[in-house]
Amino acid sequence: MIDVHDVTFAYPNQELLFKNFHWQVTKGETWALLGPSGCGKSTLLTLLAGLIPPNKGEIWIDGKYLTRPRPRTGLILQDYGLLPWATVEENIALGLKIRRLYGPDGQHAPLNTHPDHQASHSTYWLKRLGLEALAKKYPRQLSGGQRQRTAIARTLILEPDLLLMDEPFASLDAPTRESLQELTLTLCAEKKLTILMVTHAIEEAAFMGQKILLMDAYPVQKAHIIDNPHLADTAYRRSPAYQSTCTLLRANMERTRDNEPKF
Amino acid sequence: MKRRDVILAMASLLIIWQSAAMLLNRAILPTPLAVLDTFIKAFPQELGGHFLTSLYRVVASIVVAVTLATPLGLILGQSERLNRIATPFLYLLYPIPKVVLVPIILLFLGVGDIAKIFIISTILFFQVLVLVRDSAARLRPELLLSVRSLGAGRRALFRFIYLPASLPAILTAIRQSIGTAVAVLYVAELFATQKGLGYYIYLNGSTLFDYPAMYAGVMAMSLLGLGLYFGVDALQHRICAWMEI
Numbered sequence: 001m002i003d004v005h006d007v008t009f010a011y012p013n014q015e016l017l018f019k020n021f022h023w024q025v026t027k028g029e030t031w032a033l034l035g036p037s038g039c040g041k042s043t044l045l046t047l048l049a050g051l052i053p054p055n056k057g058e059i060w061i062d063g064k065y066l067t068r069p070r071p072r073t074g075l076i077l078q079d080y081g082l083l084p085w086a087t088v089e090e091n092i093a094l095g096l097k098i099r100r101l102y103g104p105d106g107q108h109a110p111l112n113t114h115p116d117h118q119a120s121h122s123t124y125w126l127k128r129l130g131l132e133a134l135a136k137k138y139p140r141q142l143s144g145g146q147r148q149r150t151a152i153a154r155t156l157i158l159e160p161d162l163l164l165m166d167e168p169f170a171s172l173d174a175p176t177r178e179s180l181q182e183l184t185l186t187l188c189a190e191k192k193l194t195i196l197m198v199t200h201a202i203e204e205a206a207f208m209g210q211k212i213l214l215m216d217a218y219p220v221q222k223a224h225i226i227d228n229p230h231l232a233d234t235a236y237r238r239s240p241a242y243q244s245t246c247t248l249l250r251a252n253m254e255r256t257r258d259n260e261p262k263f
Numbered sequence: 264m265k266r267r268d269v270i271l272a273m274a275s276l277l278i279i280w281q282s283a284a285m286l287l288n289r290a291i292l293p294t295p296l297a298v299l300d301t302f303i304k305a306f307p308q309e310l311g312g313h314f315l316t317s318l319y320r321v322v323a324s325i326v327v328a329v330t331l332a333t334p335l336g337l338i339l340g341q342s343e344r345l346n347r348i349a350t351p352f353l354y355l356l357y358p359i360p361k362v363v364l365v366p367i368i369l370l371f372l373g374v375g376d377i378a379k380i381f382i383i384s385t386i387l388f389f390q391v392l393v394l395v396r397d398s399a400a401r402l403r404p405e406l407l408l409s410v411r412s413l414g415a416g417r418r419a420l421f422r423f424i425y426l427p428a429s430l431p432a433i434l435t436a437i438r439q440s441i442g443t444a445v446a447v448l449y450v451a452e453l454f455a456t457q458k459g460l461g462y463y464i465y466l467n468g469s470t471l472f473d474y475p476a477m478y479a480g481v482m483a484m485s486l487l488g489l490g491l492y493f494g495v496d497a498l499q500h501r502i503c504a505w506m507e508i
Contacts, residue, residue, distance in 0.1 A: 046408070049408075049412055051408055051411060051412065069411055069412055069414065071414050073412065074412070075408070075409060075412035076409075077405050077408065077409050079403070079405040079406075079409075080409075081405050081406050081408065081409025081410065082406075083406070083410075083423070083424070083427070084505060085427050085428070085430075085503070085505045085506075086427075086505075094410070094413060094423060095413040095414060097423065098410075098413055098414050098415045098419045098423065099414060101418065101419050101422065102414070102416070102418075102419070107416075108414040108415070108416055108419070109414055138505045138508055140505075140508060141508055151409070154413070155413070158413065158414070164412075
């Protein structure tokens with residue numbers, strides 16, 4: 001599904017974040033990208049979203065060389081990215097409107113989609129994420145959890161096959177965060193999505209990631225992968241397996257911190 | 264702006280005016296009642312026509328300025344490079360009091376409505392341009408990123424983000440420039456015209472020495488401004504309902 005090949009990247013006039021980095025993701029996998037802030041997790045996601053190009057190397061997604069945002073990749077940010085002047089239902093329909101503007105051109109919208117057929121999905125997604133009663137509300141009238149559910153609905157309505165999430169639940173309270181983690185996994189299993197979720201929280205990585213990419217070097221060179229196969233349900237949060245994954249991750253993260261370059 | 268507050272303010276101003284007129288007791292400051300009497304008599308006759316002409320000129324100027332300045336402001340707001348090139352020009356031209364150009368503009372554009380609309384819209388143009396540009400430049404990068412990830416290219420970003428995001432700025436710019444627009448309207452109507460409130464006020468005040476009529480003209484001008492403020496507020500209420508929650 002994803003092939004990151006020999007990628008080198010730094011923001012202009014800043015230190016190198018990735019150096020000859022190789023990494024593969026198979027279709028349907030659920031990944032957590034874990035690392036301390038500033039390690040390049042979000043940058044990796046932005047690269048994969050096609051929003052910025054690497055300095056060197058190539059990114060292939062679904063057999064295609066990535067040069068611009070791909071219509072079947074969904075991106076969800078911590079900051080929700082909702083239009084403040086649009087209601088929940090208008091926000092959810094935004095992607096469909098954009099597709100209608102361009103038509104199925106293969107660049108902004110997949111070739112074989114008809115946004116009009118998808119329009120009825122608005123109601124489905126409103127219902128699926130429990131947002132029906134809030135359809136006419138504006139983002140500023142919503143709680144953080146409700147905003148993020150709106151953002152999820154807005155992305156999933158476009159029927160992506162790859163979902164990139166950048167610390168999507170970081171600003172939510174624990175119960176909301178946990179219920180949204182479970183909802184995300186359920187929805188993604190239903191739709192057979194590949195998920196890449198960036199997080200700095202060890203518990204979140206242990207719960208969400210069937211595989212965990214530890215970004216623990218400056219710059220990131222080798223993909224440090226931890227396999228974490230499990231059934232992600234509420235019971236798992238209390239299981240010894242979960243605890244031991246957390247311990248393992250914590251030990252790794254602490255080692256990273258000790259190796260951090262001293263400025 | 265609440266209607267009750269406007270009425271209260273109006274009543275206080277009338278009381279001050281009435282007291283001042285009684286204290287002064289001269290023809291140059293007639294009482295509000297006398298002016299109101301003239302206003303009511305004159306409005307259905309020639310004053311109403313002058314009012315409509317002035318209203319047309321201001322509204323047309325606003326429309327022209329917004330139509331030209333909004334796209335330009337949006338373009339500058341989303342491109343740092345273009346903005347860097349344009350800003351010095353903008354800041355050199357913006358502070359020139361456009362009123363000083365009135366005689367020259369009349370010379371080039373003639374004495375008709377076009378010259379007057381041109382002058383007023385030049386003033387509004389810069390206000391709208393700067394505010395729209397700043398509102399576009401202030402858009403959060405996360406918002407743009409996430410909407411680009413939904414498939415939006417430049418065209419969709421303009422249509423779904425930049426344009427709606429700049430509506431409040433456009434309305435603010437209009438509201439801020441109504442005062443200036445009406446003042447400039449007066450100056451523009453002093454020259455080579457026989458229509459408009461500026462002409463009416465000047466004619467009655469300085470040629471005919473009909474002070475109640477002159478003040479009736481001033482009253483009409485104040486109402487013109489007030490009407491515009493209410494118009495913009497109503498528009499804001501309609502288009503930017505989300506801001507009021």
